[in-house]
Amino acid sequence: MSPALENIRNIGIVAHVDSGKTTVSERVLYYTGLSHKIGEVHDGTAVTDWMPQERERGITITAAAITCEWQQHQINIIDTPGHVDFTTEVERSLRVLDGAVVVFCAVGGVEPQSETVWRQADKYGVPRIVFINKLDRVGADFHGVLEQITHRLGGKPLVVQLPLGTEDTFRGVIDLVRQKAIVWEEDTLGARFHEEDIPAGLADEAARYRDQLIETVADADDELLEQYLAGETVSEERLVRAIAIKARAMQLFPVLCGSALRNKGVQPLLDAIVSYLPPPTKPVRGHTPKGEPCEWQVGDAVRAGLAFKTMHDAYSGQLTFIRLYSGGLKTGAQIFNPRTGRTERLGRLVRMHANKKEDIEHAEAGSIVAAVGLKHFTTGDTIADRNRPVLLESITFHDPVISLAVEPKTRADSEKLGLALERLSSEDPTLVIQTNAETGQTLLSGMGELHLEIILDRLVREFQVAVNTGAPQVAYRETITRPAQAEGKYIRQSGGRGQFGHACFKIEPNDGQGLVFVNAIKGGAIPKEYISAVEKGVREAAENGVSYGCQLLNTTVTLYDGSYHEVDSSEMSFHLAGSLGLKEAVKRAKPVLLEPIMKVEVVMPEEYLGAVMGDLQARRGKVTELGERGSQRTVTAHVPLATMFGYATNVRSISQGRAAHSMEFDHYDPMPPHMIDEALGYQRDSY
Numbered sequence: 001m002s003p004a005l006e007n008i009r010n011i012g013i014v015a016h017v018d019s020g021k022t023t024v025s026e027r028v029l030y031y032t033g034l035s036h037k038i039g040e041v042h043d044g045t046a047v048t049d050w051m052p053q054e055r056e057r058g059i060t061i062t063a064a065a066i067t068c069e070w071q072q073h074q075i076n077i078i079d080t081p082g083h084v085d086f087t088t089e090v091e092r093s094l095r096v097l098d099g100a101v102v103v104f105c106a107v108g109g110v111e112p113q114s115e116t117v118w119r120q121a122d123k124y125g126v127p128r129i130v131f132i133n134k135l136d137r138v139g140a141d142f143h144g145v146l147e148q149i150t151h152r153l154g155g156k157p158l159v160v161q162l163p164l165g166t167e168d169t170f171r172g173v174i175d176l177v178r179q180k181a182i183v184w185e186e187d188t189l190g191a192r193f194h195e196e197d198i199p200a201g202l203a204d205e206a207a208r209y210r211d212q213l214i215e216t217v218a219d220a221d222d223e224l225l226e227q228y229l230a231g232e233t234v235s236e237e238r239l240v241r242a243i244a245i246k247a248r249a250m251q252l253f254p255v256l257c258g259s260a261l262r263n264k265g266v267q268p269l270l271d272a273i274v275s276y277l278p279p280p281t282k283p284v285r286g287h288t289p290k291g292e293p294c295e296w297q298v299g300d301a302v303r304a305g306l307a308f309k310t311m312h313d314a315y316s317g318q319l320t321f322i323r324l325y326s327g328g329l330k331t332g333a334q335i336f337n338p339r340t341g342r343t344e345r346l347g348r349l350v351r352m353h354a355n356k357k358e359d360i361e362h363a364e365a366g367s368i369v370a371a372v373g374l375k376h377f378t379t380g381d382t383i384a385d386r387n388r389p390v391l392l393e394s395i396t397f398h399d400p401v402i403s404l405a406v407e408p409k410t411r412a413d414s415e416k417l418g419l420a421l422e423r424l425s426s427e428d429p430t431l432v433i434q435t436n437a438e439t440g441q442t443l444l445s446g447m448g449e450l451h452l453e454i455i456l457d458r459l460v461r462e463f464q465v466a467v468n469t470g471a472p473q474v475a476y477r478e479t480i481t482r483p484a485q486a487e488g489k490y491i492r493q494s495g496g497r498g499q500f501g502h503a504c505f506k507i508e509p510n511d512g513q514g515l516v517f518v519n520a521i522k523g524g525a526i527p528k529e530y531i532s533a534v535e536k537g538v539r540e541a542a543e544n545g546v547s548y549g550c551q552l553l554n555t556t557v558t559l560y561d562g563s564y565h566e567v568d569s570s571e572m573s574f575h576l577a578g579s580l581g582l583k584e585a586v587k588r589a590k591p592v593l594l595e596p597i598m599k600v601e602v603v604m605p606e607e608y609l610g611a612v613m614g615d616l617q618a619r620r621g622k623v624t625e626l627g628e629r630g631s632q633r634t635v636t637a638h639v640p641l642a643t644m645f646g647y648a649t650n651v652r653s654i655s656q657g658r659a660a661h662s663m664e665f666d667h668y669d670p671m672p673p674h675m676i677d678e679a680l681g682y683q684r685d686s687y
Contacts (some may be wrong), residue, residue, distance in 0.1 A: 488581020
């Protein structure tokens with residue numbers, strides 16, 4: 001039997017890499033009875049890190065969904081990655097969740113990816129609980145983390161627990177709501193704990209923080225406020241309700257603490273999830289296929305769900321993860337996709353436990369489930385009814401920041417590579433596959449070097465496709481710097497009919513107009529029927545390049561004279577004459593190689609401004625603008641594309657991951673002559 005909506009919690013566990021998210025998730029599974037043994041990240045036995053790549057590297061790569069029960073509540077948990085390359089997994093998870101637990105390392109504090117996930121949660125209006133983890137480590141600083149949350153994230157932390165001891169003396173927490181100390185028993189893997197009075201040495205600090213707690217939330221409940229002002233004892237239930245009201249409105253963020261690896265603090269965290277984070281009862285907002293906004297209640301019969309993730313399972317085919325906002329789903333039901341206008345039959349419904357599937361017959365509003373075999377639903381599509389179609393807000397993703405060229409190692413791998421890349425890109429919206437029409441290369445674009453490394457690893461392991469990789473080629477161009485004249489002659493005499501084509505050209509630079517062909521023939525020096533053949537020859541030569549083998553740009557070619565033979569002239573002979581004439585003219589017009597220049601904008605904290613500017617200038621960049629964006633500094637520069645490969649990783653390194661950048665094509669500029677051989681040599685050798 002499905003639980004009541006009030007008894008469901010859909011939450012995510014989010015944080016910077018190596019803060020302990022997956023370790024927290026594993027303890028949750030153990031204490032709620034889903035696992036009979038605690039899985040460890042460092043041993044490669046974590047349930048939620050089920051991919052081979054995750055177990056080898058000790059990091060989370062893909063968001064894993066698990067469902068557990070605690071105090072008659074069903075908690076659907078998504079354990080998300082912490083590495084910036086996989087921030088898309090966090091983005092699409094937060095889009096469909098009602099609450100989140102943000103884990104901070106007590107030593108590292110607010111780290112770069114913590115800032116990113118906090119902003120993502122703000123974007124989607126997700127209430128949060130803060131869990132300060134690793135209080136047993138040397139250098140742990142509970143109060144320092146609180147200060148960073150306030151100043152770096154702009155959050156309002158509400159302390160509901162204080163640590164009982166720190167570093168090697170950490171043994172439990174002080175619960176400010178219940179005014180008790182909770183101590184875990186070491187020999188039970190944290191399964192058992194007991195309550196005791198707050199130690200005398202910490203009583204004053206606990207009393208001070210409890211007063212702050214009550215004062216902060218008192219205005220959420222009139223009776224609580226009256227009790228507080230009258231100096232009466234505030235009841236535990238009323239205090240919990242007031243904290244929940246404020247937390248669900250995102251006016252504050254309850255702060256708990258512990259050490260997940262040492263099995264301390266997880267059960268009170270589960271209590272807080274149930275008490276403070278919201279159930280899936282918010283009204284649902286969307287719009288009609290005509291774009292008109294609409295709103296309805298979760299209990300209404302309107303079927304509305306969001307496909308927030310797809311993945312391919314070796315045994316079941318495509319799995320489509322669905323957050324069901326309203327209405328219900330049953331196996332065998334006909335479901336409608338308003339984006340494509342198609343209806344599909346729902347074959348199987350499953351509840352996911354990491355990579356394990358539990359078949360279910362139906363799902364109610366508020367559930368997170370997966371559908372097996374839906375062929376025409378992708379990430380961001382709405383699950384609806386044909387007779388009452390609605391569209392939910394889709395999910396937006398960041399543009400890729402780094403590219404890699406790939407080619408199959410053997411002819412047999414060629415077809416397999418195309419199918420594998422198509423499948424991987426359908427799972428991962430930030431993996432973009434392109435074929436460069438000029439170079440013929442297949443380019444993979446992703447969120448970082450680790451992202452692409454994982455993709456290549458999956459190609460080999462899951463799809464048995466071996467590939468060669470190389471840097472993507474830069475699309476250089478060439479142009480002329482001064483006017484010139486030349487003539488092209490193609491004359492061949494043989495025993496029979498010969499070939500005769502003769503064309504005279506003037507060429508000159510133009511200002512960004514590409515290749516312009518002007519017919520200035522007068523008096524029939526070349527018959528009209530051959531003019532188009534001359535133009536084709538000119539454009540073909542310009543396309544293939546004259547001096548550097550790169551496409552000719554920003555040149556006006558004027559055909560002003562020529563001659564023909566009544567018998568020997570043909571379209572082919574004038575085509576060749578046009579090609580030869582252009583090549584000769586370009587050689588006399590002092591050609592230069594052009595390189596693509598990118599407009600790069602970097603946003604970073606003030607302390608990294610000098611390092612970022614120095615790095616851009618070392619890449620032959622020209623800084624065009626300095627600015628401010630809130631508390632951040634911005635740098636805009638024009639930088640050659642050839643120097644920007646690997647920049648995403650480098651800028652993270654020099655800014656400790658706190659800089660973000662965007663890059664777009666701006667214009668072509670002449671390349672310094674002494675760098676031309678190196679650039680073109682690199683192009684030839686890069687594959």
